[in-house]
Amino acid sequence: MQDSFDQKKQSILEEISTNGPDNLDASPKGTIDEHCIPIINLINKHKDMVTTSSCSGRVSVFLEGVKSADSTSIVAKGNYGRWLFVTHDPKDLDNWYDSIDFTYDTTRFPTDNGTRSILYKFEAVILHVKCRDETTAQRLYILAMNNGFRESGIGNNFNVAIRINIKLDIPIGFTDAESEKLRCFVNKEYLEYITLISHERFRENFKKLDQLYGAVEKMMTEESNGEAGSKKKNKYAESKEERRERMIREGLQRQQSMKKLKE
Amino acid sequence: MQDSFDQKKQSILEEISTNGPDNLDASPKGTIDEHCIPIINLINKHKDMVTTSSCSGRVSVFLEGVKSADSTSIVAKGNYGRWLFVTHDPKDLDNWYDSIDFTYDTTRFPTDNGTRSILYKFEAVILHVKCRDETTAQRLYILAMNNGFRESGIGNNFNVAIRINIKLDIPIGFTDAESEKLRCFVNKEYLEYITLISHERFRENFKKLDQLYGAVEKMMTEESNGEAGSKKKNKYAESKEERRERMIREGLQRQQSMKKLKE
Numbered sequence: 001m002q003d004s005f006d007q008k009k010q011s012i013l014e015e016i017s018t019n020g021p022d023n024l025d026a027s028p029k030g031t032i033d034e035h036c037i038p039i040i041n042l043i044n045k046h047k048d049m050v051t052t053s054s055c056s057g058r059v060s061v062f063l064e065g066v067k068s069a070d071s072t073s074i075v076a077k078g079n080y081g082r083w084l085f086v087t088h089d090p091k092d093l094d095n096w097y098d099s100i101d102f103t104y105d106t107t108r109f110p111t112d113n114g115t116r117s118i119l120y121k122f123e124a125v126i127l128h129v130k131c132r133d134e135t136t137a138q139r140l141y142i143l144a145m146n147n148g149f150r151e152s153g154i155g156n157n158f159n160v161a162i163r164i165n166i167k168l169d170i171p172i173g174f175t176d177a178e179s180e181k182l183r184c185f186v187n188k189e190y191l192e193y194i195t196l197i198s199h200e201r202f203r204e205n206f207k208k209l210d211q212l213y214g215a216v217e218k219m220m221t222e223e224s225n226g227e228a229g230s231k232k233k234n235k236y237a238e239s240k241e242e243r244r245e246r247m248i249r250e251g252l253q254r255q256q257s258m259k260k261l262k263e
Numbered sequence: 264m265q266d267s268f269d270q271k272k273q274s275i276l277e278e279i280s281t282n283g284p285d286n287l288d289a290s291p292k293g294t295i296d297e298h299c300i301p302i303i304n305l306i307n308k309h310k311d312m313v314t315t316s317s318c319s320g321r322v323s324v325f326l327e328g329v330k331s332a333d334s335t336s337i338v339a340k341g342n343y344g345r346w347l348f349v350t351h352d353p354k355d356l357d358n359w360y361d362s363i364d365f366t367y368d369t370t371r372f373p374t375d376n377g378t379r380s381i382l383y384k385f386e387a388v389i390l391h392v393k394c395r396d397e398t399t400a401q402r403l404y405i406l407a408m409n410n411g412f413r414e415s416g417i418g419n420n421f422n423v424a425i426r427i428n429i430k431l432d433i434p435i436g437f438t439d440a441e442s443e444k445l446r447c448f449v450n451k452e453y454l455e456y457i458t459l460i461s462h463e464r465f466r467e468n469f470k471k472l473d474q475l476y477g478a479v480e481k482m483m484t485e486e487s488n489g490e491a492g493s494k495k496k497n498k499y500a501e502s503k504e505e506r507r508e509r510m511i512r513e514g515l516q517r518q519q520s521m522k523k524l525k526e
Contacts, residue, residue, distance in 0.1 A: 170434075
């Protein structure tokens with residue numbers, strides 16, 4: 001009989017295998033980012049891990065929603081907020097501004113609260129991985145941290161979020177309260193420049209994703225070579241607490257095995 | 264005798280209590296941010312938690328370092344990278360650009376790799392809290408997530424990082440390779456505008472920090488009222504895995520107690 005982790009994993013893998021343009025998932029884009037597919041497939045080969053969500057990194061231009069009078073939230077996604085442009089692929093990035101009907105005016109800035117901001121963003125790769133147990137979650141977390149994914153963390157139920165600090169978050173324009181005219185308060189040369197910078201960010205992003213792939217692959221090879229047991233202690237710097245927990249667990253397993261043998 | 268958590272906590276509290284202009288800590292600023300002091304003091308009253316580092320949120324203007332020829336890293340902090348401006352306090356934010364010797368030119372952008380970028384950043388509050396055990400770490404993590412700190416995570420040794428997604432990350436200028444002249448490729452009106460936006464970010468940041476304070480306070484009041492024991496299960500939604508681990512641990516403790524009694 002399958003345990004609950006295996007059941008969950010099987011159902012996720014079925015979703016992933018049937019995902020495509022004709023069968024969208026719950027994400028805004030509806031399909032898995034192409035650049036994530038190799039690492040998703042790799043991680044899902046690990047018997048104690050399964051990927052639950054991912055984004056390979058993206059550039060987006062977002063027009064924030066209408067703020068309600070009592071709202072103090074800074075970026076209102078609801079209330080008609082919408083993406084003016086999104087790409088996960090640097091090949092589709094150049095000249096993005098030509099697809100938006102901007103009025104350029106570097107002298108006019110929002111003067112009241114009725115305006116809605118336009119933000120240009122670079123967001124880096126993010127991966128969520130559900131692990132079978134604490135030990136696996138800790139191992140993946142430490143691997144991510146050691147490979148520069150310094151904003152990673154373990155959440156509930158051994159879910160590891162793998163995050164890295166590569167970003168841009170730039171106000172580039174606004175719409176007036178009365179009209180829907182998209183005003184850009186930086187010049188086109190500036191937009192060209194941040195596009196160039198975004199290509200750098202994408203390169204760094206994919207380099208780190210490759211590095212992460214290599215590190216996970218190496219860990220899995222070592223584990224399947226049976227080296228994990230003997231090298232784990234040094235490689236993953238088991239803490240005092242982890243050691244104590246492991247000893248308790250192993251001790252209990254031994255007791256249970258002995259009990260079964262006697263029965 | 265103190266256990267290792269209590270020893271660590273005592274040593275941290277001693278550091279905090281003597282920290283000040285005459286006794287700097289290892290952070291760039293050397294002292295604890297004023298706006299963090301209330302929540303630090305609150306959290307440190309909890310017998311199973313101790314704060315290990317914090318930043319209350321800040322605006323910074325950073326001139327990146329010289330890139331080495333083989334480096335592909337996007338922001339080089341080493342090699343003469345330096346802050347042109349930093350503040351943790353919105354009171355000191357206005358007119359920050361007057362303290363920097365900028366040459367404004369919205370037509371000139373970097374053309375080769377020898378240039379160094381100038382970035383304007385808003386970074387939100389971040390708190391690191393070391394907890395005594397997994398249960399406490401999980402409780403604090405869930406509390407943070409439920410209060411909008413959606414980039415929080417648990418790291419090694421029950422260290423909880425409390426993070427929120429409020430930010431700005433804006434390229435505003437560069438220096439030529441040959442000179443140290445600080446060139447700004449956005450106009451002063453744009454700098455005034457992002458200053459205004461940063462005040463909004465600060466307000467949102469402190470509002471969330473207050474909310475977090477209130478939530479931690481409420482949790483501690485409930486715990487000290489002895490309600491924690493009976494309400495915990497519903498409030499913190501113990502997972503199947505957590506329950507299993509707890510049962511194992513409690514079972515083992517019972518066994519050990521029984522064993523001791525028999526001896």
